[in-house]
Amino acid sequence: MHGTISTALHEGEVLAIYRDGQKIGTASVTGLDWSYQDEGLTKGQHVYTASVISASGEQGVHSEDFVITETAGTGSGFQLLATEDFLIFDTRFEARATSDGKAISVDMLEGVRMLEKAGMTVKSYTDNGGVISIEVDWVAYMKAHPEDPYLDLDMHRHIDNDQGGLNYYNLIAVPDYPILLNLLGRWVQANFVADAGGQSPTPPAAATITGVFDSYVDAEGHAQLSLVPAGGASSESTHRIEGTLSEPMNKWSDTLVVYRDGEKLTGDTHSFNSLSNYSSTTWWIVDNDAPPGAHVYTARVERQFEAQGPWSPGYEILEFAHEPTEDSLTARMLMTNSSLLVETGNLHHTNADGSVASIQLKAEITLAGSTIAVFQAAVDENGTASFEADWARLIAANPGAKLTITAHDNISQSDQIVDIHTLGTLAGQIGHWVTATPDGESAIFFNAADRSAHIHGTTGINTITVSDDHQLIDLTSLTGKTVGSTVTGIERIDLGGQHNTLKIAMIDVLNLGETDLFRADGKQQFMVNGKAVDTVELSNTRVAGIADGDWERQGKATIGGVAYDVYEHSTAHVELMVQQGVQLSMH
Structure with a gap:
């Protein structure tokens, strides 16, 4: 159930919840909003009230009565029909309105989510006037997972009111697989789990982010991770967020969700894996293409119907600007008998002030430590440079010589190797474009x-x-x-x-x-x-x-x-x- 209070609680104060005049617990209060999940209701009419109790035990004024009539209650049964392809629940015993006219809706969508989380494939879900049919491959799953002999599922009931309504999640005790398999095609009794009552929809597992890491490729071509400390800065757009859970998640119903600036991330979360043993308390997710600016990562465990675990503390980072280039990743070259044309790819770029980079290329041919020839050429406005020489003769005379092409940035006064090739390997590529290879062929x-x-x-x-x-x-x-x-x-x-x-x-x-x-x-x-x-x-x-x-x-x-x-x-x-x-x- 949900409600509001007129003023925030003071230190030591609690909001007590009463059912039929008896205190049954204290509500969870956030700001002026509060919620409470009742459990183990019996059949009949029930009256709820709420009251603030001070740190010294003094009780405030009770709220107005909120009346419901419980038609099921702990231990109340209804019918289940199982076939090889369907699980069918007859929920028509449930009242669809309270005694004072508040609408009650019933569904088993949380149960569907539990089936899918366990690794089953749910093909369809239909509700025909309270007869709920779930098409699912439960028989095949149970045969493959004999260690999971039960199919207990949540049924959700929502009762409307002016404060957002009351939600109940009752766990249905489905007969164990060996028993249910012998009852295919027959209606059988299904009951609520007596010790579960109205199961709290709030996941107990709490998430914590332990680190955000830059994901990048080093000079040797290997993927690497580098920690970005909380409050630190990054120039990479791809991050791996790692964290822990206070306890393993429920394999039937829980999902870990990570947010960047309040928006859910898409990616691979390895805290929940349908093939694992559901005992892991560590997780990670990859965030791709984080935009420049300040960002806050948070995480929590969620269930359907607005059932969420607590938020993790925020993990803040600052993302520097990174403008991806649309140029080709690498340079390339075209050799003819008399010229060597080089396209410099992403070496040819526009500077922050709008000017075009000034680059000079050098082509050097060496053999056994001695220089045979050196050529110089400026890179034009299209990012190309041309070396004029008798390349056919040079290749024929020096097949074992090494060709090294170096780019010199006239602004930064820095050098970068563009290509290294053995001349003989280029003999069969005359007239063809060849990708430049700075690592050496x-x-x-x-x-x-x-x-x-x-x-x-x-x-x-x-x-x-x-x-x-x-x-x-x-x-x-x-x-x-x-x-x-x-x-x-x-x-x-x-x-x-x-x-x-x-x-x-x-x-x-x-x-x-x-x-x-x-x-x-x-x-x-x-x-x-x-x-x-x-x-x-x-x-x-x-x-x-x-x-x-x-x-x-x-x-x-x-x-x-x-x-x-x-x-x-x-x-x-x-x-x-x-x-x-x-x-x-x-x-």
Whole structure:
């Protein structure tokens, strides 16, 4: 039941609740609002009143009477019919109005939530004049979980009044599974659990946030976490929020919800897992793309019908501005017999004052520690630079020489390696775009027409780059985890040019993805980079041992200053990160 008081309670005062002239407890008071959950009502008419009691025991004036008539009460029974596909409850014994005309509504939606939380699939819920039918795979679940032989479920009753009404959650004692299985197709008696009475809807578990962590990828390509202390600042847009619970949540009904500035977060919360043993008191969730500004994270355990646990203390952080670039993640180069054209990708940027970065490129060819040739070129307003030389002769004469391209920022006076390649590896790429690889040939040249090529990555993040424009790379039947697979050990594909297309399925992400590769969220991850006219065709795959599911867009993430759309599979625990701007279609 809910109500209000005219003035706030003073220190030591309590609000006592009376039923039929007898004190039955004290209400929970927040400001001027109060609530109380009565338990174990018997049949018949009952009168409720409330009164403030001072610290010295003096009693104030009683409130006006609030009268209800209880038709069920502890131990009252009603009918249950179970089939292999349905649980049917006849709740028509319940009165639908109090003696003074207050409406009473009855439902079992909280019971549905409990079934779903336990891991069952509820296909439908219908209420036909008080005969409530729940279509659920309860038989299959019970066979797979013999350690859970009972199906006790909550029934919710709401009684209207001017103060928001009274809510009762009575636990229904359903016969244990072995008994119920022998009673299929027969109406049987179901009772309220005698010692539960009107079960309090408030979850007992209290949540606490223990830390907020930046999630980022280091220079070696590994996902890392860095603590942002309470009141501290962050320049990363992706955070992992960690916390604890005062006790394990109820597997039937409880959900942990984390809020940023009062709005629920979407993501993966590992405090509740239908496959776990429900004993965990630690949790975490990933918050993607937190906007710049001050933020407060809070958490609590919730149930349906406005039944919530206590709020955690707020965890405040300050998010610095981070503007994701829509340029290609990496630079690329096009070599001809007489020139080397370099597109600098996100190295070519606009400064905070609106000016364009001033960059000078240097291409140096070395062999056995000696310099063979050095070329200089300025980056133009389009972000490109061209080195004119007899590249065909240089490659033929020095196949083992190393080509290093370095970018010099004329404003900051800093240098950055753009590309390292052995000259001989570029011989077959004359006339084709090649993705620049500052780590030293981490990219793999892939000829889409050669289906017999074996592309096996090594340690770290390995990349396939699509050469030239208007290319198609179809991973169908190519990926795997064995040495006999055509493509394995690849974690990233860069479509790089224009009008290139990638065909990829869920099984490919399973085969190629690695857990926490680009951010720490517990999923197998695979990344695709490209430009606005590149295309990804994403499809489903039936995989033995994995239930059928669908790809769903789960928001966006900013990694290394580049914005990605994140697509998550509903059953496979994998995600595909596609650079924003790249077109994507799902089949």
